[in-house]
Amino acid sequence: MIMSTRKNEVGIIGLGEIPYGEHWDLSLRELASLAIEVAFDSVQKGGFDKGDVGALFVGNAAAEMFVGQGHVNALVADAAGLLNVPSFRIEAADASGAAALRAAYLAVKSGMIDTAMVVGVEKMWDQTSNPRVTSILANTMLDHDWEVEPGLTYTSAFAMMARAYFEEFGVNKEHLSAVPEKNHFNATLNPNAHFKRAFTREQVLKSQIVADPLGLLDCSPVTDGASVVILAADEKIPEYSDSPVWIKGSGQGQDYLALHSRESLTTFEAVKKAAKMAFKQAGITNPREQVDVIEAHDSFSIAELIALESMGFYQPGKAALATFEGETSLNGSLPVSPSGGLKAKGHPLGATGVGQIVELCLQLLGKAGKRQIKDAKVGVAQSLGGTGATALVNVLTIDE
Amino acid sequence: MIMSTRKNEVGIIGLGEIPYGEHWDLSLRELASLAIEVAFDSVQKGGFDKGDVGALFVGNAAAEMFVGQGHVNALVADAAGLLNVPSFRIEAADASGAAALRAAYLAVKSGMIDTAMVVGVEKMWDQTSNPRVTSILANTMLDHDWEVEPGLTYTSAFAMMARAYFEEFGVNKEHLSAVPEKNHFNATLNPNAHFKRAFTREQVLKSQIVADPLGLLDCSPVTDGASVVILAADEKIPEYSDSPVWIKGSGQGQDYLALHSRESLTTFEAVKKAAKMAFKQAGITNPREQVDVIEAHDSFSIAELIALESMGFYQPGKAALATFEGETSLNGSLPVSPSGGLKAKGHPLGATGVGQIVELCLQLLGKAGKRQIKDAKVGVAQSLGGTGATALVNVLTIDE
Numbered sequence: 001m002i003m004s005t006r007k008n009e010v011g012i013i014g015l016g017e018i019p020y021g022e023h024w025d026l027s028l029r030e031l032a033s034l035a036i037e038v039a040f041d042s043v044q045k046g047g048f049d050k051g052d053v054g055a056l057f058v059g060n061a062a063a064e065m066f067v068g069q070g071h072v073n074a075l076v077a078d079a080a081g082l083l084n085v086p087s088f089r090i091e092a093a094d095a096s097g098a099a100a101l102r103a104a105y106l107a108v109k110s111g112m113i114d115t116a117m118v119v120g121v122e123k124m125w126d127q128t129s130n131p132r133v134t135s136i137l138a139n140t141m142l143d144h145d146w147e148v149e150p151g152l153t154y155t156s157a158f159a160m161m162a163r164a165y166f167e168e169f170g171v172n173k174e175h176l177s178a179v180p181e182k183n184h185f186n187a188t189l190n191p192n193a194h195f196k197r198a199f200t201r202e203q204v205l206k207s208q209i210v211a212d213p214l215g216l217l218d219c220s221p222v223t224d225g226a227s228v229v230i231l232a233a234d235e236k237i238p239e240y241s242d243s244p245v246w247i248k249g250s251g252q253g254q255d256y257l258a259l260h261s262r263e264s265l266t267t268f269e270a271v272k273k274a275a276k277m278a279f280k281q282a283g284i285t286n287p288r289e290q291v292d293v294i295e296a297h298d299s300f301s302i303a304e305l306i307a308l309e310s311m312g313f314y315q316p317g318k319a320a321l322a323t324f325e326g327e328t329s330l331n332g333s334l335p336v337s338p339s340g341g342l343k344a345k346g347h348p349l350g351a352t353g354v355g356q357i358v359e360l361c362l363q364l365l366g367k368a369g370k371r372q373i374k375d376a377k378v379g380v381a382q383s384l385g386g387t388g389a390t391a392l393v394n395v396l397t398i399d400e
Numbered sequence: 401m402i403m404s405t406r407k408n409e410v411g412i413i414g415l416g417e418i419p420y421g422e423h424w425d426l427s428l429r430e431l432a433s434l435a436i437e438v439a440f441d442s443v444q445k446g447g448f449d450k451g452d453v454g455a456l457f458v459g460n461a462a463a464e465m466f467v468g469q470g471h472v473n474a475l476v477a478d479a480a481g482l483l484n485v486p487s488f489r490i491e492a493a494d495a496s497g498a499a500a501l502r503a504a505y506l507a508v509k510s511g512m513i514d515t516a517m518v519v520g521v522e523k524m525w526d527q528t529s530n531p532r533v534t535s536i537l538a539n540t541m542l543d544h545d546w547e548v549e550p551g552l553t554y555t556s557a558f559a560m561m562a563r564a565y566f567e568e569f570g571v572n573k574e575h576l577s578a579v580p581e582k583n584h585f586n587a588t589l590n591p592n593a594h595f596k597r598a599f600t601r602e603q604v605l606k607s608q609i610v611a612d613p614l615g616l617l618d619c620s621p622v623t624d625g626a627s628v629v630i631l632a633a634d635e636k637i638p639e640y641s642d643s644p645v646w647i648k649g650s651g652q653g654q655d656y657l658a659l660h661s662r663e664s665l666t667t668f669e670a671v672k673k674a675a676k677m678a679f680k681q682a683g684i685t686n687p688r689e690q691v692d693v694i695e696a697h698d699s700f701s702i703a704e705l706i707a708l709e710s711m712g713f714y715q716p717g718k719a720a721l722a723t724f725e726g727e728t729s730l731n732g733s734l735p736v737s738p739s740g741g742l743k744a745k746g747h748p749l750g751a752t753g754v755g756q757i758v759e760l761c762l763q764l765l766g767k768a769g770k771r772q773i774k775d776a777k778v779g780v781a782q783s784l785g786g787t788g789a790t791a792l793v794n795v796l797t798i799d800e
Contacts, residue, residue, distance in 0.1 A: 027545060064464040068548065070540035071493035071657065074789035078543075078657040084673070086652035087790070088503055089491045093471035103488055103503055109510035140470035143478075145427060148468065252486035257471065257478040273484070389474035390487070 010108045011237050011244030012396075013115075014043040014230030015358050020194040020346035023224040028067050028123040029079035032058070035226035036080040036119060043230065044241040050080075053230075054113030056087035059100030059120040061349035065136040066122070066129045076119055085117075091350075093141045094299060096120070097227065098353030098383030098392035104231055105250050114236045120354030121226040133222060140349065141386030143258040155219055157259055157387045158300035159211035164265040165302060166213070169317030173213050177204035178324040179301035180217045180343050186330055187340025189371035192355075194223045194346030204301075218301040223346030227355035245361045249282030249395035251275060257389040266317075270391035271310035271382060279312075282395035284378075287312050291395075292376040293363050294334065295356035297384040298341045307382050308336065311393065330371060338363060338371045353392065356381040364398045410508045411637050411644030412796070413515075414443040414630030415758050420594040420746035423624040428467050428523040429479035432458070435626035436480040436519060443630065444641040450480075453630075454513030456487035459500030459520040461749035465536040466522070466529045476519055485517075491750075493541045494699060496520070497627065498753030498783030498792035504631055505650050514636045520754030521626040533622060540749065541786030543658040555619055557659055557787045558700035559611035564665040565702060566613070569717030573613050577604035578724040579701040580617045580743050586730055587740025589771035590759075594623045594746030604701075618701040623746030627755035645761045649682030649795035651675060657789040666717075670791035671710035671782060679712075682795035684778075687712050691795075692776040693763050694734065695756035697784040698741045707782050708736065711793065730771060738763060738771045753783040753792065764798045 016039025023031060040048065058076045063069045073087035092099040097120030104116035129136060137154040138147070147157070166172055181201045187193035199207075199217055207215035237244050253273025256262050262269070275287075284290045294313070298304035305319040313334060314322055322328060328336035339345045339359035342352055360379035362368040379396045416439025423431060440448065458476045463469045473487035492499040497520030504516035529536060537554040538547070547557070566572055581601045587593035599607075599617055607615035637644050653673025656662050662669070675687075684690045694713070698704035705719040713734060714722055722728060728736035739745045739759035742752055760779035762768040779796045 029545075062464060062470055064462060064539065065470070067544060068539045069544040070462055070465070070491060071542075071786050071789060073492050073499075074654060074657045074785060075543065077654045078661070078789065083654050083656065085654065086502075087492075087654055088499055091470060091489045091491055092473050092487075099473075099488055102486075103507070106507040106510045106512055107503070109512055110506045112506055112509055139464065139468045142471075143475070144467060144469040145429075254474060254477045254483050254485065254487055256483065257474045261478070385474060386471050389471060389478065 009234040009246060010105050010231050011234060011246045012229050012361055013232045013237060013241040013244050014039045014048065015361050016042060016228035017192055017355060017358050018226050019192045020223050020225035020348055022125045024125060026224065028063055028069060028121065029075055031123055031224060031226040032076045032119050032121040033079040035228045039228035039230055044243065048240050050082055052115055053082055053085045053117050054115045055107055056082055056085045057100040057104040057116055057118045058087060058089045059097035059118065059350040059354055060089055061091060061094055061096045061122060062136060062140045063123065065139065066124055067126050076121065092390045093385035094349040095353055095383045095385030095390045095392055096350040101354060101357060101394065102250050102252055102392055105247055108231050108233050115230065115232045118229050118231065118354055119226065120351035122348035122350040123224055124222045124348060125224050146258045155214060156211040158302055159214045161265045161306065162213050162302040165306065168266050169320065171320040173205060175320040175324045176218065176301050177201045179298060179304050180204045182323065182329050183298060183337050183341035183343040186338050186371055187344030189369065190340050190345055193340040193344055194221060195344045214300055220299045220342040220347035223348045225346055225348030225351040225355065227351045227358050229354055229357050243365060245364050246397050247394060248397045249278035251277030251393045253391045255389050259387055266306060268306055268310040268384065268388040268391060270388050271307050271384065274391040274393040275311040278393040278395050284395060291378050291380050293338060293360065293373045293379045294336045295339060295359050295381045296336050296341065297382055298337065298343050299347060299384065303384060304336065307384065311382060335373050338368065338373055353383040356383065360396045364396060409634040409646060410505050410631050411634060411646045412629050412761055413632045413637060413641040413644050414439045414448065415761050416442060416628035417592055417755060417758050418626050419592045420623050420625035420748055422525045424525060426624065428463055428469060428521065429475055431523055431624060431626040432476045432519050432521040433479040435628045439628035439630055444643065448640050450482055452515055453482055453485045453517045454515045455507055456482055456485045457500040457504040457516060457518045458487065458489045459497035459750040459754060460489055461491060461494055461496045461522060462536060462540040463523065465540065466524055467526050476521065492790045493785035494747065494749040495753055495783045495785035495790045495792055496750040501754060501757060501794065502650050502652055502792055505647055508631050508633050515630065515632045518629050518631065518754055519626065520751035522748035522750040523624055524622045524748060525624050546658045555614060556611040558702055559614045561665045561706065562613050562702040568666050569720065571717065571720040573605060575720040575724045576618065576701050577601045579698060579704050580604045582723065582729050583698060583737050583741035583743040586738050586771055587744030589769065590740050590745055593740040593744055594621060595744045614700055620699045620742040620747035623748040625746055625748030625751040625755065627751045627758050629754060629757050643765060645764050646797050647794060648797045649678035651677030651793045653791045655789050659787055666706060668706055668710040668784065668788040668791060670788050671707050671784065674791040674793040675711040678793040678795050684795060691778050691780050693738060693760065693773045693779045694736045695739060695759050695781045696736050696741065697782055698737065698743050699747060699784065703784060704736065707784065711782060735773050738768065738773060756781040756783065757794065760796045764796060
């Protein structure tokens with residue numbers, strides 16, 4: 001850990017990711033360390049090695065329940081050979097990766113460290129825990145005492161939101177089906193996506209019901225994955241990179257944990273608060289005009305619509321029709337989740353929020369291949385914990 | 401969250417704790433929110449309320465496994481009515497509380513927030529998880545794949561350390577028994593301790609063997625508890641307190657997760673690194689002379705001895721005889737764990753590291769009642785994750 005004077009800006013100088021999917025041959029420690037290797041190799045000017053990492057922040061939602069492993073910071077530090085680096089494990093349900101990014105951002109801002117590595121990782125495919133996956137997901141996301149014990153599941157919570165949304169805004173499942181259709185198409189262009197396969201709107205609409213009105217193709221999958229970003233204080237950046245991606249705004253919001261305490265099922269108050277904080281810091285006053293690309297948290301199709309509205313990109317109830325009409329498609333006026341989103345890139349809980357940052361960096365740097373958004377300069381990543389008790393919004397930009 | 405310019409020092413302006421023990425009538429959320437109420441009420445000048453909390457850092461080791469609850473940041477924020485406060489849950493096995501304190505310290509140092517609340521909490525007594533407590537503790541602390549699957553437990557790992565220590569330094573179990581004897585005596589003077597009961601050295605020596613050579617009275621107990629501290633940037637402190645306790649140094653170190661990877665079983669490399677970092681920042685060059693009181697992490701009796709040596713208070717192997725001769729007793733030259741330590745105050749995993757800070761603040765402020773160390777001006781808190789893959793050391797002082 002290198003002591004230094006305070007820096008005013010924090011940038012991203014390295015990215016690592018392993019393709020999301022079912023990795024039966026890779027353990028939690030292997031997923032993380034493979035992605036970390038990629039991140040070290042990605043630093044533009046080279047020369048960034050283990051001794052240069054000021055702190056390690058691991059975003060992981062539920063290794064205890066999936067693979068029986070706590071002390072996750074130490075596991076990842078050990079596996080990656082980062083034994084001289086102080087490490088933290090941050091948990092905030094499936095916003096864990098985004099929360100780890102924000103904790104790392106604050107730590108670099110403190111001036112006590114010059115760089116930080118953020119590792120999002122989740123090992124979800126495991127023979128011993130898979131029979132309990134519905135229970136694990138519910139206990140990871142929801143209020144155990146007041147929601148899980150009485151029988152609520154992760155999917156049924158969002159199904160209630162979808163029903164309320166349909167009723168309140170007069171839209172229907174056909175509109176909703178445009179979300180997974182779009183995200184599955186985008187994933188066909190992303191080599192790191194879990195499901196590189198397109199589905200028609202009709203297929204989404206007719207997929208097996210999991211919790212009415214949500215079908216199988218409205219639900220994000222069970223995915224193994226690891227994503228990594230390396231942050232650095234601005235004064236250190238020229239040593240490592242001539243083209244950093246800047247974190248211009250970082251916001252976080254909270255809401256009641258249990259759905260029954262909230263005033264509305266069709267807005268995410270935590271997302272509103274997070275967006276307000278992040279946009280204020282980044283100087284974004286008109287998000288619809290100033291933002292070029294969004295990575296949104298579609299743990300379920302309905303969540304993407306509500307999140308876009310809660311951030312102020314659409315009026316309440318209007319994201320459904322806009323998505324239906326293609327506005328949020330890759331070639332639309334406001335591309336959302338070019339990566340394929342949680343639905344099709346995959347949703348390895350703790351990795352997801354960091355993976356969104358990886359995707360935005362690739363987009364802003366013009367390295368997103370066939371899914372590249374033209375002239376993307378400002379990106380927004382939005383992450384949700386569970387049904388919305390925690391939310392994070394980060395604004396990324398590049399130097400003009 | 402209040403934006404502000406950067407502060408150079410971080411102080412503690414509030415403390416809260418509920419008595420550690422078996423709280424069958426209190427849930428995880430209740431333990432946390434009761435301690436938070438005490439902390440709000442403790443702020444010297446009053447006027448510090450929910451709207452003044454810049455961020456919430458929750459240290460919790462294993463709520464997923466004990467009570468089936470992840471998303472612990474949101475649970476605590478919700479229970480305490482802190483819905484407008486961004487929150488993080490930090491996990492680092494039984495160093496979770498100390499890691500949360502350090503993450504909060506860095507966040508306040510960032511200048512992005514003026515204050516932070518650190519809540520350490522663990523609910524360990526639960527009818528559904530208690531039959532699995534040995535398994536839960538092993539999975540929380542150790543390397544699941546390489547230690548737990550082959551059969552190592554939390555206690556047997558420390559038993560190996562004790563055996564190695566005896567062999568290397570020619571001391572024996574009689575010397576070791578002085579640690580729990582001292583800590584149990586101290587706990588008789590602490591109203592918040594789980595076991596306010598003294599044991600003779602003889603009783604410790606003859607207690608039922610758990611993992612040879614460690615007996616029942618060498619092992620910290622299963623305890624429910626919650627401890628809270630409120631941090632503030634120096635510029636904000638005069639609004640709330642005329643007698644803050646300052647965090648003068650904060651250090652963290654890591655080591656291999658699995659014991660078999662380490663060079664020595666009789667030193668904690670992570671504690672060495674953490675102490676070096678914290679002492680350097682605090683300007684401590686001669687710890688034995690400059691430190692007045694220590695709270696050490698005696699998850700097992702042997703751990704206290706090794707930790708004192710790894711921090712540099714004693715040469716390797718010398719802490720045993722010093723303890724045996726009373727040097728670390730309440731009226732000795734270097735009082736260690738006046739609170740009663742993990743053994744007798746109790747070890748509610750995520751709460752413990754924050755509880756150590758609460759005890760040191762009481763000691764430095766002269767509010768430690770019958771266990772008060774005279775003229776204590778500099779205190780050191782030392783926390784260990786599991787068998788030592790994570791360690792934190794914090795140095796606290798008061799204005800002269």
